[in-house]
Amino acid sequence: MSTSHSRAAVASVCATALTLSGLLVTGVVAAQPAAAADPIGYQNVRINEVTSSNSDTVELYNTGSTAVSISGWKMSDDGFSPQTFSPSSSTIPAGGFVTFNSPKGLGDSDKLVIYTNSGTVVDRVEWATGGAKPAMARCGGDGTGAWVTATSASTFGTANASACPSSIPASSRVRINEVTSDGADTVEVYNGGTSAVSIGSWKYVDNDTAHSPVSISSSSPSATTVPAGGYVTFDSGLGLGDNDSVFLLDGNGNTVDSVTWTTDGAKPSDERCANGTGWFRTSTTATLGGANSCTGSSGGGGGTGGQLLGGGGSLTSGCTPEAPSGTGSVPSGTLAWPGGADVTIADDVCAFTTSTGPEGRDVSGLAFDPANPSVLWAAKNxxxxxxxxxxxxKWVPDASWSAAGKQIRFAGGTGQPDSEGLTVGANGHIYVTSERDNANNTVPKDTIMEFDPTATGSTLTPIHQWDMTSQFPQLNTGSKDDANLGFEGVGYVPDSWLTANGWVDPLTGAAYNPANYPQHGSGLFFAGLEWDGTLHVYGLNSNGTFTTFGTIATGKVSVMDVTFDAGTQRLIATCDNTCGETHTFMKVNAGGAIVPDVTYTNPAVMPTDNLEGFAVAPPQTCVNGFREAVWSDDGIYGFGSGSSSYGHAIYSGTFPC
Structure with a gap:
């Protein structure tokens, strides 16, 4: 487990060495749809693109992780009552698109409103003359980005990125940042751009289609300009309630931003997390006029983001969550999570208490069993x-294997391995990394241990153990914090991937030939070093020796988990809040070197904690274009004391196939 001291050490060393829309929480505050007839997840459906040219096409996007039925839904513009439409599909899959042609046509200076079959407003967008020609599109994220005039109208049914202008207008950097329907009904807007934006002529409206837009200046005469990086607040003259929305319009009538929430979602407030950019979720304290606290936990605005589902239960005696430490910034060029916006709390509260760790935390490495994807292996410090x-x-211990988990030892049955990472080898055995012996925690012991999961008994000893400690003298300073910065994760990579992609063996300078290493099995092991974010490549030989194939830079200041994903054909290096909760996918480049390809953040609805474990289910588990992704929090802190996620270690979401 990484302590606050080790996080500081990582930041110091690496500085030298290297140039939630709302949460819907069941069991706590169960936010329900506005009407019984409304389909579950309707708040996750957003207008994503619309054109008032020729075919008058509309695109809807589902930001959630489950499919939503839109059967019987209706639409209206500014000149006709709600009409049914004929979508390309009656169901929008998670992360998917549906298109339709407006039954009455759309024009300049028009608007579009989408309703459920019960008449609940789902979303709306307005535009001025020429605003939807060729199209109005959300840019900066499907379903969540700012509305701008697109450069083409050819992306209906697909992601908007290629239709978005290279430079987003300054006004589109202004976002609704927080809103409360608790008393004063106040709206906060934030300018995430580098120049001030005049909003003296801007208006707002709620989701009552009988209401006309109201000027911000009439509600707050001083709210004329939003400074760069600054805030403006105003009280809604329309009033705001449960199951409501706020739509922000610029001086031309174009929709700039919107948020929708469910019952009690904006009490005390709904806020973007992270401030100015993230999804909306319910806060525990309103912070109008300043940076968002992002300390909430319960259900809120489904309009522009994901839901955190599950949780419940209470902390048991001896279960002591640990607050996150060492939070760093997100690397530049990082992309938003490509899977579903919704995340489920997927374990029982305080589920991992043991005789050597009764606090119930310290779950670190995760790995699906490729041969049996219904099994998820987890290492606990x-x-x-x-x-x-x-x-x-929920992910629960397999009682037929051991309801309480199995304790592991070093070779000879000794010590307490500081077990951090694990992977499943081609032989079905579990390979676990250790940074040190917790019985002697000031001394590093960077090892990889091989365990046979079919062995009987409550304690497992390794079939083989490979000790690489001597390769990392920088960790052997007599400090337990330095000793705790060793092998944090490990991933097994098949030889077939390395050879098919032309990996150049650094030992020979030629294409990797597995036959040169007859005792290593059918793949190599990539161990992630928390100290500096590098990957160290090993062939683990059956005679107990190992071959070192060198070091690979991930571009990250630290690595907490490593996994090979057969679906994307990429090696994934995961970093927790130290690197802004990010996952770097590594590929073999044209020169035969393994290099970073793309980096993604976590779903925005998740807490910013010491999330040290990450695994993606094998591609054979795909359903409707998605498969499961799982995270572990070794501090079980969630959003903090009193939140639904407090005391939980496992989170479950979705990732594209």
């Missing part, structure tokens, strides 16, 4: 291994 299976939507 202070030497425990868990075989997890799904039960009622």
């Amino acid at each position: 202070k030497n425990w291994l868990y075989k997890l299976v799904k039960s009622n939507g």
